[in-house]
Amino acid sequence: MMNSHAVLLYFDDGKGRAELPRLIFIYGNIPFEDRTISFDEYKQMRSSGKLSFDQLPTLELGDTTIAQSCAIARYAAQEAGIYPLDxxxxxxxxxxxxxxxxxxxxxxxxxxxxxxxxxxxxxxxxxxxxxxxxxxxxxxxxxxxxxxxxxxxxxxxxxxxxxxxxxxxxxxxxxxxxxxxxxxxxxxxxxxxxxxxxxxxxxxxxxxxxxxxxxxxxxxxxxxxxxxxxxxxxxxxxxx
Ligand SMILES: N[C@@H](CCC(=O)N[C@@H](CS)C(=O)NCC(=O)O)C(=O)O
CATH class of the missing domain: 1.20.1050.10 (Glutathione S-transferase Yfyf (Class Pi); Chain A, domain 2)
Incomplete structure (x- = not known):
């Protein structure tokens, strides 16, 4: 099970590419922080090099940052037990x-x-x-x-x-x-x-x-x- 506090970062204007990881966390009862940020905050984060692929969504897990929506969703699905084992x-x-x-x-x-x-x-x-x-x-x-x-x-x-x-x-x-x-x-x-x-x-x-x-x-x-x-x-x- 996930040890670190999970923080999902995405823009504040809708569901977009962050919604699949959110639905998976919710379906699997996995606690996470759904942190929305403004475009100005995003630009600041991007210029300070905090975003691995310069884009959102991003999932922070302690010191590890995961970008790319499919990678985040796959991680969440494995945690939630809805990623096939076969x-x-x-x-x-x-x-x-x-x-x-x-x-x-x-x-x-x-x-x-x-x-x-x-x-x-x-x-x-x-x-x-x-x-x-x-x-x-x-x-x-x-x-x-x-x-x-x-x-x-x-x-x-x-x-x-x-x-x-x-x-x-x-x-x-x-x-x-x-x-x-x-x-x-x-x-x-x-x-x-x-x-x-x-x-x-x-x-x-x-x-x-x-x-x-x-x-x-x-x-x-x-x-x-x-x-x-x-x-x-x-x-x-x-x-x-
Ligand atoms: N392949 C990436 C695409 C991420 C992406 O395009 N994110 C957009 C928001 S939906 C973004 O960060 N846009 C800000 C920009 O590029 O200026 C993924 O699936 O996560």
């Missing part, structure tokens, strides 16, 4: 979580370009018209392609309602997280203070409705996880 199942679950990261990368990629400036990797907001063009492709091509594959994994999983093996793993929480994010982000296209905001005359952006209805097994998985008491309590306190 190597093949572990690889299948890694595959799903890597796809989760691809989906987040591509969603954020609709909004920002990554460039190197003054020897640092930074994000630059795209023009709004380009954001909308990319969001359209994201929701009509990328998302259905990934959701179809997740749905097929459950279909092929010998009657199990989960993606890998017969009990819930971190892969299921990853799929839950992306479904929740895609649902919730739709509301944020209307709110100027959020990263997802799409201003007039381009917005608010309207993604295809009822996306989930095409994937009944994913819809069922989303319901099961959102009704788990610990997760339900978390989502109620942190809707987005």
């Amino acid at each position: 190597r093949l199942q572990a690889a299948s679950s890694d595959m799903v979580v890597d796809a989760w990261r691809d989906l987040l990368d591509l969603l954020y990629g609709c909004y920002v370009d990554r460039i190197v400036e003054n020897s640092q990797l930074i994000m630059k907001m795209r023009q709004v018209s380009l954001r909308v063009e990319r969001l359209d492709e994201y929701f009509t091509v990328t998302v259905p392609m990934h959701l179809g594959r997740f749905e097929q994994m459950i279909t092929d999983n010998q009657g199990s309602p989960f993606l890998v093996g017969s009990s819930l793993t971190w892969a299921d929480l990853a799929v839950f997280d992306i479904l929740y994010t895609l649902d919730q982000a739709a509301n944020l296209w209307r709110i100027p203070s959020t990263f997802f905001y799409i201003p007039e005359p381009y917005g608010p952006y309207q993604p295809p409705k009822k996306l989930l209805e095409l994937y009944p097994k994913l819809e069922a998985l989303k319901k099961t996880i959102s009704r788990t008491p610990k997760i339900a309590a978390w989502l109620q306190a942190h809707p987005y």
